[in-house]
Amino acid sequence: MGGPRNINEVNSYLKNIFLDRDIMQLPMQNTLGKFIANRRTSKVQAEYNLIGGGSPIEKWTRLQGKQLIDKLDVMSPETAPHNYYVGFRYNEPKTKTALQNILDDGVDRVVAFSQYFQYSCSTSGSNFNDLYKQQNELDPTSSIKWSFIDRWGTHPLLIKFFADSIQKSLLKVDPDQRDKTPILFSAHSLPLYVVLKGDTYVNEVGATVGCVMAELRNRGVINPYRLVWQSEVGPLKWLGPSTEKVIEKMGTSNLTKNLVVVPIAFSSDHIETLFELGIEYRELAKKSGIDNFILTDSPNDDPTFIDCITDVAFKHLQSPNNSNYQLTSRCHNCVSEQCKITKNWIQTALSK
Numbered sequence: 001m002g003g004p005r006n007i008n009e010v011n012s013y014l015k016n017i018f019l020d021r022d023i024m025q026l027p028m029q030n031t032l033g034k035f036i037a038n039r040r041t042s043k044v045q046a047e048y049n050l051i052g053g054g055s056p057i058e059k060w061t062r063l064q065g066k067q068l069i070d071k072l073d074v075m076s077p078e079t080a081p082h083n084y085y086v087g088f089r090y091n092e093p094k095t096k097t098a099l100q101n102i103l104d105d106g107v108d109r110v111v112a113f114s115q116y117f118q119y120s121c122s123t124s125g126s127n128f129n130d131l132y133k134q135q136n137e138l139d140p141t142s143s144i145k146w147s148f149i150d151r152w153g154t155h156p157l158l159i160k161f162f163a164d165s166i167q168k169s170l171l172k173v174d175p176d177q178r179d180k181t182p183i184l185f186s187a188h189s190l191p192l193y194v195v196l197k198g199d200t201y202v203n204e205v206g207a208t209v210g211c212v213m214a215e216l217r218n219r220g221v222i223n224p225y226r227l228v229w230q231s232e233v234g235p236l237k238w239l240g241p242s243t244e245k246v247i248e249k250m251g252t253s254n255l256t257k258n259l260v261v262v263p264i265a266f267s268s269d270h271i272e273t274l275f276e277l278g279i280e281y282r283e284l285a286k287k288s289g290i291d292n293f294i295l296t297d298s299p300n301d302d303p304t305f306i307d308c309i310t311d312v313a314f315k316h317l318q319s320p321n322n323s324n325y326q327l328t329s330r331c332h333n334c335v336s337e338q339c340k341i342t343k344n345w346i347q348t349a350l351s352k
């Protein structure tokens with residue numbers, strides 16, 4: 001996704017999002033997309049101001065990349081030296097910039113590693129579509145051997161990371177209330193038409209939650225849990241129940257005074273965790289009667305998480321075709337010509 005590095009980049013960042021037909025299809029997209037972006041700019045700028053004046057997503061992604069390659073050099077000397085390049089979708093450093101750097105460095109073997117754990121056409125799919133377009137333009141003779149890591153939402157170390165951080169958070173609840181405290185898994189929502197088209201994201205987020213809860217049950221944790229959806233934006237209908245409404249109701253109906261909230265679909269901190277959950281919903285919870293609102297840490301540079309991405313990359317390098325039969329299959333009702341072209345390219349790239 002990427003994020004604005006300062007508030008002057010917010011408007012162009014939002015325009016890039018709302019003009020991308022892979023993330024949102026609007027009538028008269030060129031006009032309506034720009035209109036929504038312009039109308040949203042000052043509100044979003046104020047939110048970025050509250051989290052330090054820009055998104056920390058690049059800082060975290062670079063820290064993750066650096067630690068990943070250092071570990072890989074030791075674990076997989078036969079594929080060393082490893083390097084990492086950051087390719088964001090809506091702000092610099094974009095995929096085009098990353099690819100230009102890759103070509104300038106004379107690299108001939110690249111793994112496109114999506115940092116979304118769960119696959120959606122609106123996120124990883126949009127990035128792979130953009131990657132196809134950029135490589136077609138900058139490297140038309142295909143000097144690079146590509147392979148792809150598209151989803152890893154049930155990796156055992158990812159599950160361990162979330163289970164550990166939930167257990168750590170539950171310790172912040174009084175022992176007599178601890179077992180009753182609800183665990184609220186919150187993921188970025190999708191417009192309903194994307195879900196109905198057959199996008200696999202919702203199922204994949206459910207699978208992550210299922211594995212985390214199975215791990216916690218194994219450890220004797222008996223708390224109730226729910227999966228809820230955050231960050232709706234624009235005029236479409238979105239998948240619910242919404243994180244905001246569930247928090248409010250849990251508080252006003254006196255269901256609980258303690259709540260553990262787990263951002264389950266983000267690999268690092270940014271506006272959706274730091275502002276929306278950490279500031280906006282924390283205040284809402286307080287107003288609604290929830291005194292103890294506990295937000296679990298994002299993966300960022302947590303050692304278990306770094307071990308997780310390293311293991312995902314390591315196993316992939318040993319067997320690069322691992323998960324790609326799923327990647328080359330299309331949504332049941334996908335009508336995007338670009339998805340078809342990209343998936344054909346991926347199939348061809350893999351058989352090279």
Ligand SMILES: C=CC1=C(C)c2cc3[nH]c(cc4nc(cc5[nH]c(cc1n2)c(C)c5CCC(=O)O)C(CCC(=O)O)=C4C)c(C)c3C=C
Pocket residue numbers: 001002003004014017023024040044055056057116120122123188189190191194201233265266270271272
């Ligand atoms: C799993 C992650 C994400 C999904 C799924 C997703 C879908 C999605 N997002 C929008 C629109 C916006 N997203 C915005 C910010 C944003 N989104 C994600 C992740 C997912 N989006 C992240 C990590 C971020 C934050 C980036 C940062 O701060 O560094 C924004 C901009 C902020 C705002 O205006 O609130 C928009 C807009 C749509 C339409 C969509 C599904 C189709």
Ligand SMILES: [Fe+2]
Pocket residue numbers: 188231
């Ligand atoms: Fe988003």
Ligand SMILES: [Fe+2]
Pocket residue numbers: 121125330331334335336339
């Ligand atoms: Fe698709």
